[in-house]
Amino acid sequence: MTDGVDEPRPRPRWPLWTALAVVLAVLTCGVSAALLAGLPHRTADRGAADRAAADRPAAGRGDPATATARRVGDQLSAQLDRQAGALLDGDRSGFLAVADPAARADLSRRFAALRALRVTVWRAEPGGLPTPVAGRAGEWRQLVTFRYCFLAPDCAPSPVLVGTRWRAGGAAPLLLAVEESRSAQAGVRPWEVSELAVAVGPRTTVATTPALRGKLPGLLADAEAAAKVADRYAVAGPPPGHYQIFYAGRAEWRRWYGGGRPKWTAGYAVTVGGGHHEVVLNADALPAAGAGELLRHELTHAASLPDRGHPGKQTWWLVEGLAEYAGADGAQVSRYEGLDEAAELVAGGWNGRLDALAPADAAPADQVGGSYGVGYLAVRHLVDRYGEQRMLDFFRAVVHDRRSLDDASEQVLGDPWTALHDECVGYVRATVR
Template sequence: MTDGDQQPGEAAADRELPADSARAGDGEHPTDGGVAEAQWLASAQSPAVRTRARRRWPLWAALTVVVVLLTCALPSVLLVGLVGGAAGRTATADDPATATARRRGVRMSAQLDRQAAALLSGDRNGFLAIAEPEARADLTRRYAALRALRVTVWRPAADGVPGAVAGRPGEWQLAVRVGYCFVVPDCTPASVVIGTRWRDAGEQPRLLAVEESRTAPAGARPWEVSDLAVAVGTRTLVATTPALRARLPGLLAQAEAAAKIADLYAVGGPPPDRYLVFYAGRAEWRRWYGGGRPRWTAGYAVGVGGGHHDVVLNAESLSPTGVDDLLRHELTHAASLPDRGYSDRATWWLVEGLAEYAGADGQPVGRYDGLAEVRKLVRGGWNGRLDGLAPADDAADDRVGGSYGVGYLAVRHLVDRYGEQRVLDFFKAVVHDRRSVDEAAEQVFGEQWSTLHDDCVGYVRAVAG
């Protein structure tokens, strides 16, 4: 699901739901920093055109979409020399220490460029050649994971100048921003900042260590920290750990089917060039992209820059019958959310409602899995405001499921009244262009939002009975 950037969409409830309940939810709270998560409860998630079967999930699955705000625009060439932020300036403009650091950074840049060329050409020995023995085990694993993911662009660039490592004479640290693409050679690259540590060795400094990225809010990518098994389809790439490799054929088929639905909900441009789905075991769920998701989260979408959103599924929270809905929901987040995420928590109902609508796959409203939770929420004192639906991270499962359900019904009512295209136009105006719902409603629907809001709430109450 989409949770705008790893902070908005993850919250989990510890309580078990009935065996026939399951839904996904986006969990983190949207923030201006690029965080807009969407979590789903462990029951069913996202749009499609077929009946959503009930699933036996112990917890609501939360779908989280995380959108990372990256301020740096990356060029479209495959490799760019690694030059420090101001390395283009003449050394005479710097004091001697700074000038020396810049020259050191240029030498590190050259080494990283050699490594990048080796990675793209499939030369493992060349990839490892710039590193000292203690770094090679980690680099070997990274190389294998990146090659399995079919890396097509790997563009390192220094993020500043090298700094001395305290207490380690002759060692230097350098932050490196890497633009990368998988499968598609001409994509707009995603971006990650990685810490590196070096030893002086004349004109060819030696790489001592590569740290896990901590690019806020996305955190460490799977290919940085795990061995990966990968399956590639026409529209999707699915990756997991070797222990779960047997799931790949089925997951790939399900992801390919979900992508056809999600493509219909692309907002603000064409659908993603390729959807990336990572299927996480218990340890990976806690580590990939920073972990820390609410317990009611079964999946999330996290923005990684360049308009890309990686989708992560929690293997422990999913039953075989729940994966299809969850994938439709999460891939719809990846297709519909802006790269910068969404910043207004009051629009959570719209972001999650669209993903739920897509996940429901055209089924009749009466067959929506979350109706029981909607009834409980409506009859339990809900104040009737869509802008206050977003559940807290520690919300109970039925509260989370009811919130997603109300969002779904509100979007469903707008679609029934105005059609999908006008609802997508409304979504774009509110979530992408950041216009007020009042302005967007007047522009797109020719109606006052206060009237439409009351109509949506009336529809929700009518369906809830």
């Protein structure tokens, strides 16, 4: 789907399948105290309150209600700025000091999660003037965009828009609640709502709930190995500096990033803005042997896709085919585990069009697996015919530069797409026969 869901493919050794949700968007203890040692710090943007005040529109300055809202807004900006500085400094007491006591348990969990994830950038940007809460004297609601980075102090921050509620009237307003982000594109982030255990490696971070803490060492090892493979498919620049992975239990799978994935989904990658992707794995879908192949698939999405997602269903086969190719990690075609499903799809009435491969959410398992298998075989044929680098150049032209398949094929591969498409389909049919 255009800038939407990239449906997963089945695997014989687990009951659910991989997916890529390409959306725009923007954890509470570590594995050990050692993980929190040496957390990077970054100075908060302490001029945010002044800039927010300066950016407020001049209209309505003479209206008493607007003047009150403006004054409260300036106070809220100062409190948010103070809280951001405390978070980056690791000052839990200072982070909680701006809040009403009733809100501090939730904020304590958020603080621990963000620190465990090694937050390095945290900026709070109020959006417009606060509004009074009807029927609650002294209470105000303020929309805030939080911009954040993990680990890297100089990354392009990811945004998340949330509502906050405050009580004014004392020496400074007190934060009553931070609402969950409910973006139609992405939904709630794991660190907003869950207590998290975190493991950090040189190239990857894996976070899960305390109940699944025991899975972290194996997941981190698989993720570190997968990152080395995924790095090769960063087609439009250097690979991500760090891959962020969340391992979801059953309840978290239904809640993180809005849930609602097809039943056969085992994982997906989600764009969170700033050029970053985060990967989510379904704990109920992984084999005892490990998550290596699934992680290679999903981290390749994170490395290869633009922030705005892929162009749409017509190129689904190319996006998923590349991720499947990376997941296979150089194995012979005969060892690819989706061959049987691909054969069933081809024999079952597939119309022979690569641009019609994307399965619907309610598609049966064999069709989903077959679609992924055909995408893999088509990309594998492009690699065999033109080499990996030219295939990646073709991918970049189509997925990043949004050039048509006809144009990209002629300009990058030197052959007309109509003939090459039929050649790919012929290879698929011959391979699964």
